[in-house]
Structures are given as structure tokens and as C-alpha cells.
Amino acid sequence: MPYSPKRIAQNILDQFDHYRDEFRSITSGARVRFEQARWNDIQSASTARINLYEDCVSSTAQNLHQSTDAEYILDVRNWPDIRKAYITLIDQRFDDELAETWFNSIFTSLHQHDQISDETMFVHSSRPATRPPSRIPLTRGFISDGSLDGLVRQILDEHSFDAPWANFERDCKMIIEHLHKGLPDWAQKDRGLTVELIQSVFYRNKGAYLVGRVISQQEQWPFVLPLIHHEHEGISVDTLITDESQVSIIFSFTRSYFMVEAAVPAEMVAFLKQLLPSKHIAELYTAIGFYKQGKSEFYRALIAHLATSEDRFIMAPGVRGMVMSVFTLPGFNTVFKIIKDKFAPSKNIDRATVIDRYRLVKRHDRVGRLADTQEFADFRFPRERFDPECLAELLEVAASTVIEEGDVILVRHCWTERRMTPLNIYLESASETQTQEALLDYGKAIKELAAANIFPGDMLLKNFGVTRHGRVVFYDYDEISYLTEVNFRDIPEAMYPEQEMASEPWYSVGPNDVFPEEFPVFLFADIRHRKAFSSMHGNLFEASYWRGLQERIKDGQVLDVFPYKRN
Incomplete structure (x- = not known):
């Protein structure tokens, strides 16, 4: 049988449809899991959906490699024809941009990265920049007709669940109160005041979210209603959010991905x-679960920045890491993290362990306190885009990862992550108020990670960053572990004074032993910071606090962590 680019393209697209069906199946189950308060199942489903993409790509690539068309498929010269056939097949689809990214994943699974080009795959999208709307309704509008009470009741009546409202009247009253506080007087009196909501509900962790906007006289505000389900009481509205910065935090790169049904992903992203x-x-594609599409859009933004700017890679500000080397582009809000060839003697881990821990974070509930990462292989950058000191340092500490190829620098493996201000640097110039707020949030970050069964390991200030919204986030994952794997111990009393004065501990220390009483001196060189933190989060220095969290997690409890300010 003669080789057919169209048949191969159809095979790739058929496997994409299989992946999309499985993705939709996991996503559509979010409503029932929320209604039935199956919190542990929600976490399992989130992990399964993340794993799904790589599993399906691997299976598809393996099948193509073993097919009767394998000889043709493995010859990169044939892929321009396969690509052309594929473009024809996806032209009328509503998820065509995702289909392109899928094609890219299959190609890179079968071929070397130096064979990537716009002829063999979709470095740049072939989709038109603007497209006519799909005619599939994304949103539904609710008009006040001069009555906020009527408007609110319309919204809640439309979003009923197979679980009762805990207190419908209380929720209506609360939403109206928030509208009074969040909107100007003239908007509240507008008889045409409209709330436009995305028809699909956004589910994540223990919450469900109605997401949309309030529109009045050419102005708009975000409108987000977080819903919570108390198993023995019912569903209730937790608050109303109309502040853009707070909504931005809900969709943050530090959060797990939403489960939300998106018939036309591009239209949902455009609305958001x-x-x-x-x-x-x-970020928006990633937030709604299409993290591979987010990776594609990030890469395209990076190459566009390099093509239209002149800034050069420099080492990222902050204390040099003992495991990772981090560099950045000043005009591009991202850091690039590579594993060093040799670790500091105090780091008793290897390269494989570091990779495993970064991938663990990808799949775990990040509760707003772990920065999401994207993993890349074989980045190629012009040598001239590197500051000489930066390049020299990278070549010195990671010669197996950063390779010179004439005028090109090859980065074999790295993670990208949102750039933040290291907490230790932030505190150096922070005001008294900013210092107090940062230390308070630093403790909250540690506690919320612990509630999600994550122990950061190295909790030094330099391993936390401050976002543009002032939130403290952990970003150094080489010593991260599950909280339930750590043995939290009290320091035994010394039998005689000389033991306390000795340079070595008078008690045995196991590989997973942690002594929270040591945290104050270990974490804070500045005595003022130590005292302030102790007054805010002194229980973090008690082994009993950590053991209590472990017991709750082992009992199957999923603790509450809210991605917004609660009133």
C-alpha cells in the first residue's frame, strides 16, 4: 500500500479525538464530585487529567512507530506533506489550536528537536488571528431591570445542583450587599445592569465558581461567585468577587488547573x-486545564520577544542555588531553571530526584503557594543574547546541559517559571507594614502547603518569592516531600549541661527527622523578623502542630484553602 500523508494525519487526529474524549470525561465528572463532596476523588481526577496527555502522546507515538507506515513516518522529509494534510483535516474544528499542539507533541516524540521547523510542525500557528464566532453560546446574560434582588435570584435559580442550598435567602442578601459595596451607585440603579456568566461552572479542589462580568454603560467589572459545599448543610455562596486583582489570584499560576467544560477553548480564553x-x-489556557497549549503559547511569546527586543539573558537576582542555576531575560517575566552538574555537599540528592520532585509539583494541588512550571528540552538561543558573565557561569556549573554550538547556545533541559522577587531580597527594602504582611503571608504559605500534604524541606527565605500581588510563594523544589513522610520530633532534654554545649547533637537523627524547635534560628538571621514571625506563627515551631496536621491528612481529610479573601 502506498504511503498516504492524509491517512497518517487522520491517524494522528483520531488519537487526538481519543485524548479529548478522555479529557472531557474526567472534566465533566467534576460536577458530581462537587455535589457529592468527594474531595479525595477530586484530587485524584486532577492528577489523572494531567497525566493523560503524556500517556496518550506516548501511546500514539509508539503505535505510529510500530505501524506499517513507520518507515515513511520516521523520515522527517515527509512531514511537510503530513502537516499539509493535517491542516485540511482540522480547518473546521473548534479546538484546532489544541490539535496543532497535539501534532507538535507527536512530531517531537518521533524526531529530534533540531528537526523542528514550521514546515514539519506548527512552531507558529496556522490558525487565522481572528475567526468568526462558533455560534456555540459561551455565556448567558442576566438583566436586573432595576432590581438587584431579582437579578441575584435569577442567577442562583439558574445554577441549581443535586445538593440543596444551605441558605438561599442568606446568600441572596449577601450577594446584594457585595454588589452595593463593589459597584458605584449609578451602576446599581442602571435598569440595564447585566451579569454575563460563562455557562460552564469552574471546579477546583473543594470549590465551584460562577465566572463572568457585570456590564453597565460601557463599563465592566469581574463577577465571580465561589460556591462551597458543606456535606451536612448544603451548598452556599462563600463571597462575591468584583475586584480584578482578586480574580487574577484565583486564576494564578500558583493554582491547580480548573475543571471546566470548554466547547470552544479559544473563545473561553478570549472572554477570560x-x-x-x-x-x-x-496562563489562561493553562488555568483551564490545557497546560500543553499554554506551553505552546508561552514558547511563541518567547520567540516573539527575542525577535523584537535586544535584552540579554542574565543570572536571576538572589542567592545562587546549590542545585539549580537560574537565569532570566529582564524584559520577559520568566526565569529559566537548569540542574547543575554538581550539587553542594550538603545536598544528598541526585539529578533524577530533582526531576521527579519538579514533576511531583506539576501533579499536586499547589494551593496557591507553589509556582507552576513548564518543562522544556533543547532550547536554542543566539549566543549574542547572553550576557558574557551569565553564559560563563552557566557553562561552568552546567556544562552537560548548556552546550556551545558556534553562534548558538543549546539548553538541553530546563524549567520555566514566573519570575518573582525572592523574599529575602524583598524584605531588605520593605517598609515596616510590608515586612509584617510578608512575614504573615510567609507563615500562611508554609501552613497552606502543609495542609495540602507538602513539606517544603528547605524553608529559607531565599526559596520563597513575592508575586506582584504581594503573595508569598515557594519555588525551590529539590527538597520537597509529602508531609506524611516526615518524622517531626521534639528535641529530647539533655541529661547533663555538657551535652547541650557539644557541637554534635546528643540524640540520634534519622534521615526523615525534622525538629521544628530549630526553625527560628535556622530561618531568621534577623532577630526582629524572628520575633515578629514567632508572634504570628509560633505554632510552626512545635512538633505537635505538624503531627496534628499529619493525623488529619492520614484520616483522609482535605483541608480548606481559599484562593481569595473571605469576609
């Missing part, structure tokens, strides 16, 4: 972009 104009579309 109107609500959150400061967010890049890469």
Missing part, C-alpha cells in the same frame, strides 16, 4: 482575557 487583561493567554 477581557476580564483579566494583564494575564497572557498562555
